[in-house]
Amino acid sequence: MSTATETIEGLVQKEYKYGFYTDIEADAAPPGLNEDIVRLISAKKNEPAFMLEWRLKAYRHWKGLKEPTWPHLHHPPIDYQNAVYYSAPKKKGEGPKSLEEVDPKLLETYEKLGIPLKERERLAGVAVDAVFDSVSVGTTFKEKLSEKGILFCSFTEAVEQYPELVQKYLGSVVPYTDNYFAALNAAVFSDGSFCYIPKGVRCPMELSTYFRINAANTGQFERTLIIADEGAYVSYLEGCTAPMRDEHQLHAAVVELVALEGAQIKYSTVQNWYPGDEQGRGGIYNFVTKRGLCKGRNSKISWTQVETGSAITWKYPSCILQGDNSIGEFYSVALTNNYQQADTGTKMVHIGKNTRSTIVSKGISAGHGQNSYRGLVKIQKGAANARNFSQCDSLLLGSLCGAHTFPYIEVKNTTARVEHEASTSKIGEDQIFYCNQRGLSTQDAVNMIVNGFCKEVFRELPMEFAVEAQKLLGVSLEGSVG
Amino acid sequence: MSINTRPILEIRDLSAGVDGKPILKGINLAIGLGEVHAIMGPNGSGKSTLAAVLAGREGYDVTAGQVLYAGGDLLEMDPEERAREGLFLAFQYPVEIPGVNSTYFLKAALNEVRKHKGLPELDALEFLTLVKDRMKVLELNEDLLRRSVNEGFSGGEKKRNEIFQMAVLEPRLAVLDETDSGLDIDALKVVSNGVNKLRRPDNAQLVITHYQRLLNYIVPDFVHVLVDGRIVRTGDKALALALEEKGYDWITREEALVA
Numbered sequence: 001m002s003t004a005t006e007t008i009e010g011l012v013q014k015e016y017k018y019g020f021y022t023d024i025e026a027d028a029a030p031p032g033l034n035e036d037i038v039r040l041i042s043a044k045k046n047e048p049a050f051m052l053e054w055r056l057k058a059y060r061h062w063k064g065l066k067e068p069t070w071p072h073l074h075h076p077p078i079d080y081q082n083a084v085y086y087s088a089p090k091k092k093g094e095g096p097k098s099l100e101e102v103d104p105k106l107l108e109t110y111e112k113l114g115i116p117l118k119e120r121e122r123l124a125g126v127a128v129d130a131v132f133d134s135v136s137v138g139t140t141f142k143e144k145l146s147e148k149g150i151l152f153c154s155f156t157e158a159v160e161q162y163p164e165l166v167q168k169y170l171g172s173v174v175p176y177t178d179n180y181f182a183a184l185n186a187a188v189f190s191d192g193s194f195c196y197i198p199k200g201v202r203c204p205m206e207l208s209t210y211f212r213i214n215a216a217n218t219g220q221f222e223r224t225l226i227i228a229d230e231g232a233y234v235s236y237l238e239g240c241t242a243p244m245r246d247e248h249q250l251h252a253a254v255v256e257l258v259a260l261e262g263a264q265i266k267y268s269t270v271q272n273w274y275p276g277d278e279q280g281r282g283g284i285y286n287f288v289t290k291r292g293l294c295k296g297r298n299s300k301i302s303w304t305q306v307e308t309g310s311a312i313t314w315k316y317p318s319c320i321l322q323g324d325n326s327i328g329e330f331y332s333v334a335l336t337n338n339y340q341q342a343d344t345g346t347k348m349v350h351i352g353k354n355t356r357s358t359i360v361s362k363g364i365s366a367g368h369g370q371n372s373y374r375g376l377v378k379i380q381k382g383a384a385n386a387r388n389f390s391q392c393d394s395l396l397l398g399s400l401c402g403a404h405t406f407p408y409i410e411v412k413n414t415t416a417r418v419e420h421e422a423s424t425s426k427i428g429e430d431q432i433f434y435c436n437q438r439g440l441s442t443q444d445a446v447n448m449i450v451n452g453f454c455k456e457v458f459r460e461l462p463m464e465f466a467v468e469a470q471k472l473l474g475v476s477l478e479g480s481v482g
Numbered sequence: 483m484s485i486n487t488r489p490i491l492e493i494r495d496l497s498a499g500v501d502g503k504p505i506l507k508g509i510n511l512a513i514g515l516g517e518v519h520a521i522m523g524p525n526g527s528g529k530s531t532l533a534a535v536l537a538g539r540e541g542y543d544v545t546a547g548q549v550l551y552a553g554g555d556l557l558e559m560d561p562e563e564r565a566r567e568g569l570f571l572a573f574q575y576p577v578e579i580p581g582v583n584s585t586y587f588l589k590a591a592l593n594e595v596r597k598h599k600g601l602p603e604l605d606a607l608e609f610l611t612l613v614k615d616r617m618k619v620l621e622l623n624e625d626l627l628r629r630s631v632n633e634g635f636s637g638g639e640k641k642r643n644e645i646f647q648m649a650v651l652e653p654r655l656a657v658l659d660e661t662d663s664g665l666d667i668d669a670l671k672v673v674s675n676g677v678n679k680l681r682r683p684d685n686a687q688l689v690i691t692h693y694q695r696l697l698n699y700i701v702p703d704f705v706h707v708l709v710d711g712r713i714v715r716t717g718d719k720a721l722a723l724a725l726e727e728k729g730y731d732w733i734t735r736e737e738a739l740v741a
Contacts, residue, residue, distance in 0.1 A: 429540065434577040436561035437537050437570075438587070438647065439594035448590070452581025452630065 029086040035059060038187050041086050045156050045190070050167055058176035058186030065180045071343040072372040072404055073312055075248075078285065083250055085188040085221070145203075151196040152207055155223055158194035165196060169227055173256040173293045173320070181252040181287040181314075185221045189254070192222035197232035197263075206462055208237040224255040228263035230296065235266040237465055248276075248311060252287045261296025261323065266304070268461050269317075270469055273309035275476075280339025280368075283311025290317035291347075294326035294355075302329040303346065304460045306469040308476045311340060316374065318347035321355035321383075328357040331457040333469070335476055336369025336401070345375035345406075350383035350416070359390040362454050365401035366477060372404040379416040386416045394424040395453050397446070397477075447474045488553065489514045490655050490686050491536075496547035497711075498535050504545070505531045507711035513655070516683040520697055521690045522722060523708035524730040529690045530574060532708070533659040536688075537571040538564050552654065565591075566598035568685075570653030572644040574660040579631040584643075585613065587631045588650055595651055616649040620676045638669035645676045656680070657688045662696035674699030694726035707733055 029040055038059045042052040067078070145152050151162060159166050176186035193209045209224065228234055238255075251273065257265050267290075276283025286309075292301035303317035313336075319328025330346035348357035363371040377388045394403035405422055427449055435445030451458070451470055458466045489512040496509040505528045513519050523529050535542050536549065538561035549556040551569060559567070579587065593603040604612065617624060620642050632640050641661055648656055658677065662670055677700050681687065689700055697705070697719060705722045707715040709730070714737050715721065725733070 428577070430577045431579055433537075433539055433561065434573065434579070435587075437565050437573075438591035438651070439562055439565040439598070440590060441562050444590070448582050448587070449579060452579060455581040 028084050031084050032081045033059075033083070033085055033188065037085050041188055041190055044086065045159065047159055048163055050163075051159060054171065054176070055187050058183050059188075061177055062180065062183035062187055065183060067180050071314055071374070072370065072406070073314060073341050073343050075285065075312055075341075078248075078250060080184075086190050144205075148201050148204065149198040150201060150203055151194065153194055155189070155192040155194050155225070158225070162194075162196070165227065166194070166225070169225055169256065169258055171256075173258060173291050174254050174289050179289060182254055182289040185223060185252050185254045185289070189221040189223040192253070193224045193226075195224075195226045195234065195236065197226075197228045197234045199229045200231040201229075202232070203234040206235050206237050208239070220249075220251045220253070222253050224253070225258075226256070226265060226267070227258045228260065228265050228299075230260045231262040232260075233264045235462060236268070237462065238267070238269045239272070248283060248285050249274075250285050250287070251310075253289075255288070255290040255317075257290075257292035257301055259292065259294050259296065259299035259301050259326075262298045263296065264300045264302075265292060266302045267292070267317070268465055269303075269305040269307075270465060270472065271305065271307045271309050271313070272472060275309045275340050276311040276338065278338050278367075280311070283340070284309065285312045286310035286315065287312075288315040290315065291320065292318070292328070293320045294323050294328060294352075296326075297323040297352070298325045299323050300327040300329075302327075302331075302460070304329075304331040304457065305333070305344075306454075306457070306461070306472065307332070307334040307342060307344060308472050310342075313340075313342040313344050315344045316346055318349070318376075319357060320349045320351065321357065321386075322351045323355075324352040325354045326352055327355070329460075330357075330359045330361070330375075331460045332361045333364070333454045333457045333473070334362070334371055334373075335364040335366070335473060336371045337366040337476055339368050341370045341372075343372040343374055345373045347376040348378070348388060349376075350379045350386040350388070353382065353384045353386075355383055355386045357386075357388045359388070359392070360456050361390075361392045362457055363392070363394045363403055364397070364450060364453070364473075365394070365403050366397035367401060369401045370404070371402065372406060374406040374408075376408040376410070377418055377420075378409075379411040379413050379418065381412045383413050384415050386413065388416075388418045390418075390420045392420075392422045393453070394422075395450065396424065396426045443477075446477060450477060489550075490552055491556075491688070492550040494548050494550070496535070496549060497545045498531060498542050499545060500531070500542055502543075505711055506535065508547070509708075509711075509713060511706065511713065513686050513688060515654075515686055517704065518681065518687045518689065518700065518702045519704045519706065520700075520702035520722065521688065521706050521708050521713075522692070522694070522725060524734075525692065527708045528711045529692075529708055530659055533571060533574075533657050533690055536564075536657055537561060537569065562594070566595050568595070568652075568654035570648050570651055570656045572641075572648060572656065572658040572661050574663060576632045576635075576640040576644055578633045578635075580633050582631050583627075584629055584631050585610075585627045588613070588647060591647070592650055613650060616646060619649055619679055620646045621672050622646055637664040638666065641665055641673055642669065642676070645673050645680075649676065649680055652680075653685065655686050655688065657690065659690050660692060661689070662691055662693060670696065671699060694722045697722045709734055709737065 029037055038055050042055055174182050176183050195207055197203050226236060257267060259265050273284035273286055294301055301319050305317060307313050317330060321328050328348050334342045334344050336342050345361060346359055359375055361373045363373055365371040373392045375390060377390060379386045392405050396403055403424055407420055409418055411418060427446060431449055432442055432445045450473055458469055461469055491513040493509050493511040496506055498506040521529055535544060544557055589609045596603055622642055632643060635643060661673060665673060689702060701719060705717050705719060706713045714733055
């Protein structure tokens with residue numbers, strides 16, 4: 001019974017499908033970060049004074065911070081003065097007034113990625129805002145959404161058109177003082193998506209953002225802000241890709257969600273940034289702060305993520321359960337193959353009464369991948385009858401990878417109930433042989449077993465995304481068994 | 483019996499072991515289509531090793547001999563190829579695969595076999611019709627189809643599920659590895675009944691068991707007694723009954739006398 005591990009180790013090799021690079025002229029700032037760059041970014045965006053001030057405060061705060069060392073991640077020091085903090089596809093003339101005016105090469109790139117940027121009514125009904133390097137290039141279905149009073153646009157546009165909403169909510173969930181990467185993002189973020197669902201409106205379609213890093217040595221720092229007003233509902237999808245490059249690229253995004261009374265936000269991510277090659281060369285460093293605030297009573301925020309890409313993933317989508325009876329959920333699949341490292345999990349902070357949270361985390365490690373779950377469940381004094389259920393399962397393929405679990409639980413109210421379950425398993429040689437004996441190839445068997453392992457998470461994803469996620473896992477695991 | 487047809491399985495002087503330890507020490511056995519063979523033997527005689535080697539399980543080293551299956555060299559084939567060629571192993575300990583739906587699993591398996599035969603794959607509806615028909619044979623609850631493969635099944639359900647899979651996949655040669663172990667008498671009857679219904683002139687069954695009682699229900703054409711890696715005696719059902727009465731010691735003692 002010796003060769004199954006070797007077999008499994010062979011299975012993970014498949015080239016990154018989205019590794020193409022679009023040759024497009026870019027309007028970029030010189031590398032490095034200082035106050036002038038921050039001012040330049042703000043000026044490029046014609047931002048109002050409050051934005052510039054906020055950015056400068058964030059920058060000054062960031063200067064005094066040190067990169068966190070607590071994650072279970074290892075990488076050479078990042079030279080923040082060598083990155084480019086602003087890169088935009090060069091506009092022809094004035095700047096696009098509509099999709100027809102967007103550079104056709106950009107649109108081609110999105111075609112390749114399979115994103116229906118052009119408005120085609122029959123297409124799945126997904127409204128897309130696409131962010132290319134640092135700038136948002138077009139939002140589909142805008143008119144249909146605005147009939148319902150839904151605002152869905154690039155962050156830049158939101159700052160121009162709805163400054164009062166931006167000023168009210170920007171940094172209200174993730175302040176620039178929150179952490180090193182959040183401060184960096186606040187100082188230099190160049191675009192992102194903005195979404196506001198008015199009172200009582202159920203958003204009639206899935207909203208979606210697609211992020212792509214194209215230019216070399218460019219950091220992408222986008223910011224997403226979603227506000228669901230009282231009784232509103234929105235389901236939001238986020239996807240990401242990047243070209244294959246030998247050097248590492250930095251991605252430090254911030255996502256803020258605000259759910260007012262009775263509102264629901266469902267946020268799903270399929271993260272497929274370039275993971276680096278089999279030797280661990282290149283790949284995205286992904287340092288992301290995602291947090292949702294259940295501000296009103298009976299509100300609900302649900303995070304679902306499928307993380308297959310990036311050389312390094314540092315990400316803890318969290319819920320602050322402030323309103324009484326509010327609900328937070330976190331469903332995650334994180335796969336690390338080759339030399340990928342992931343330190344990911346969530347924070348559930350229970351403040352209001354009768355708040356409930358659910359955490360389901362599935363970590364899959366293959367090759368030399370290192371996968372850590374890090375989660376905090378915090379029940380504050382006033383959170384009477386708070387409940388949490390956490391389940392963290394790890395699956396190992398082969399013998400060179402690792403799975404780690406770091407659960408933190410803080411309970412300050414005696415009426416709380418907190419449950420934590422964890423398991424670690426290896427794909428059994430027995431399971432693979434059983435599948436083989438029924439005629440299935442080892443590759444198909446591994447895919448089937450891994451998909452089975454992730455089922456509880458996949459069923460939380462919107463349909464099209466679930467299909468994509470399954471395929472993605474299959475591709476990411478290809479070659480991990482020989 | 484179909485003595486004149488070419489055997490579906492022909493084992494010639496097969497020796498195999500694990501980690502350098504010899505377990506099978508020169509097995510000879512030919513199984514013709516339409517035949518049911520039983521292999522009986524005490525614990526540790528090599529019964530399950532034989533099943534594992536036939537199915538191509540990792541970790542067993544074949545040190546001598548050859549195995550012809552449907553005229554081809556069985557030992558050269560990958561486990562999945564053997565399965566697609568119609569060799570089916572009913573596991574002694576069926577494996578649980580959490581999260582993988584039983585129906586989905588079995589449909590994938592059947593379509594692999596069909597693809598291999600050059601037949602079109604079945605769609606969900608055609609498959610379901612087939613499955614419901616075969617479930618009746620094993621008196622299985624349809625609820626089982628909605629569950630994950632073997633997960634949370636009772637011992638009896640797991641064994642019945644193996645035979646159910648056999649009913650759907652319609653193998654040419656079914657190897658039943660101690661299918662009776664852990665079954666109560668009612669389940670034993672159901673399982674045996676299922677196996678008997680699947681018996682056809684164009685397939686064959688190799689039933690591996692420790693106890694004679696299974697052979698009250700699945701009546702074999704031949705009974706082989708395996709002791710210490712060798713087939714020491716071959717007979718018909720009467721041999722099984724004699725074993726039941728006198729125990730394996732009887733054969734071992736006689737063997738010792740002969741030697």
